[in-house]
Amino acid sequence: MTVIDDSLIVPALELRGISKSFAGVPAVRDVSFAIGVGQVVALAGENGAGKSTIKNMIGGILRPDSGTILVRGGEQAASVAGVRAQHVTTVHQEISLFADLTVAENIWINSLSGRAPFGVSLRKLAARSESVLERVGAHFSPLATLGDLSTGQTQLVEIAKALVSNPKVLVLDEPTASLTMTERHYVFNAVSSLRDEGVGILFISHFLEEIFQLSDRIVVLRDGGLVADLPRKELDRASLEALMVGRELAAGFPAISPPTDQIALSVSGLTDDTITDVSFELRRGEILGVSGLMGAGRTEIARAIFGLSEAHGDVAVYGVPLKPRSPQAAIAAGVAFVTEDRRDEGIFLERPIRETLSVVALDALGKPRWSGVIDREQERRKAVEQAQQMHVTARGGLEANGISLSGGNQQKVVIGKWLETAPRVLILDEPTRGIDIGAKAEIYRLLAELAREGLAILLISSEMEEILGMSHRVAVMARGRLLGILDRDDADQKKLIRLATGGEL
């Protein structure tokens, strides 16, 4: 790769002294940086650092309060359509495609208008889609209906759609969040070849490895301000994390104490549409990590144990079989399940935080107990206790709605709601996805403490470091089967990947 000197060429995109406030609260403060032609710039920062605001200003969705944005040396257009006409394309994290249309129609949707009526030939669109689909490594027909695709495949369509807009500047917001290893690889290749064609790329990602793998320069934001704009080679993982957080991280993961020998959860022959004959045992005080690629069946194990899906096989909690399997029965037996999607499946965004904290254990708050009349004093007291124990930072108090909390605090509330039931087995699905490093460390500390107190924890995660750092043993899943369980000392990233991708040890 040739090194391009920025100073000689007009950058593809330049931000000069950009500031933006919402209702008087600054989200971005005096940020300046440039994306050179044929350069990949990574935008790193914790949640709330201002990444999305910058993305939306570049895309023309938001206007900066002050400062200017230059597209190839010229003023940025004043509307979303105008910005798009300047060949600035944004791939948003929230997918903006049409489930009932075909892949081909979705890819070309922005260039369909302005054609003669009835002039759209699906066959021609499909033919024109073949090459771009190949480029992003998609192995599905352009005539497939979008709604039939997996989330990862849908993400590929979104990227293909961006490619056909002939971008000069491409903003990618967490483009790989839902992709498999192979799909990631293809997306990286597509990004690299765009760079070689001279496209300026802004790459926003939570995955620090990806940032180091893909970018030429790294721009770090913290609390809305720019704290670093450095060539990749001058940074390493630790220094980048320190820049993002603003302080040195406490050395990695907390120590976890050895588990007992008592079996807390035993699963044998668990089988449903996705998973086949899954068996394992989880001991009291143990953290069992579940690793595997997207779609390997990790979440399905949790849903089957918790009675949220139809599955055969036996599940027992401290020797007592769970039958019939339903969430109510699982909760009664002491199982708690923190789901993957906390916003859509865990927290009540439009209700007071107190209500999310108390909802699972509400039956126990009756006064008198059988009456179903809530003892509000006790409810309030318990909610406050739980929030303090979980170190929830709720600026508006517990009567504010759930939506007012940051991602990390929402997750703490969701975990806290389950601790109200005094569970004996805790299942967590991606507990730290999309939350910032500080909150992550707190959740790790909490899990270690809960395990020490005797809780049995099943930890499902896509982050290998988290799995390796927090588990006593690691179970590896692939294609719905549990391929093996490794001891912590035995496991490393290479072994996990080899197992997960079908290799032998």
Added chain:
Amino acid sequence: MSKIARSRSIGSATWRAVSSQPLIPAGLVLIALFGVIEPNFASGSNALNIATQASVLLIAATAMTFVILTAGIDLSVGAMIFLAGALVTSTWLQSLPPALALVLVALCCAVLGGLNGLGVAVVGVPAMIVTLATLQIFRGLGGHITGQRSVIVDDDLRFMGRGDVAGIPLPFVVAIAVILFGTFVLRRTVFGRFVQAIGSNQPAAMNAGLPVKRVLIGVYAFAGLLVGIAAMVQVGRLGAVQPTLGSGFELTVITAVVLGGTSLTGGRGSVIGTMIGALILAIVENGLVLIGASAYIFDIVRGAVLLSALLLSGIPQQLLRRLRADSSSTPQSART
């Protein structure tokens, strides 16, 4: 951490619901206008008159509030009132003591409401479709029982719609009792909390192991029971069951609930807000009659109110939020 312990007063949910609905002050202005135009409007006797007229709406709207809080809807309310009226006049109940007959009819309505809930919760058909179907079934059954004629209601079955307690009309006393009971159930009981949780985020409610289906069936059955009570008040007042009884009434009921600040997407709302919405609608209707407006004017007003209530809901809250955000000028760190 001391902030966390802070809690708001009891009425905060009601205040939040009402403050999300800017049409309420608009309604108050309109009422003041009627008072100026028509001197009889602001009289004590007219107030009692309005209270009596509004009572059926108040009861039915309390029922509808629960349904809408679960993000559902019940279009069968008017038809159920007709069917309940028809049952009251039917010969099967003639031999029973009047009070027992009315209790039986109310329970019957609860069962019919429960069937709505069964369709929504267990079969999984959208509430709008289920209740559109039962609307037709209930109206058909009622028409069959009454033979599509106007049927006179026996005097001893009319006590719910007549008489008074210490000068206050009995229908209004019943309505206030229903509203207080509804508020209690919604705010203070586990069932009420589950209703709001389900409306706010149904997948989260499922994952938390809440008995979602049972609660939904319970909500529609409870609504049926209250609608049954509303029907007894109505036929008691009218003294007859006509084929048009309750026709289109569900639209007034839904409008009252939405005007009272309850969100059609579920999870947010209050019975007291609904009461305010229903009273404003009833007062406006009464005022229109007094100034001699045609009956169709009220249809237009009602439709306009529903539409603008939906368009305008949430605006005062947004303003408040903006003001609050401006006053706390320094951003705080999100971490401890």
